[in-house]
Amino acid sequence: MLMAVLNCLFDSLSQMLRKNVEKRALLENMEGLFLAVDEIVDGGVILESDPQQVVHRVAVRGEDVPLTEQTVSQVLQSAKEQIKWSLLR
DSSP states (O other): OHHHHHHHHHHHHHHHTTTOOSHHHHHHTHHHHHHHHHHHEETTEEOOOOHHHHHHHHHHHHHTOOHHHHHHHHHHHHHHHHHHHHHHO
């Protein structure tokens, strides 16, 4: 079961990141990673094990983000960029 979940997560991220599953790409797309994990598992219960379905649901959830959450997302993105640049110096 654990192997199926991890394979689904890796395959989903691989599709979402266009086969660029590396540390930097994951850090830049942390929101998508969290959404994928949320679609695969909830409270220890496996909800989905098909990477195609996970990628589709993450894409749909990403498009339907309300305006109030978009501003929070933008703030988090800005903070993430600042942290990234401070680490790269």
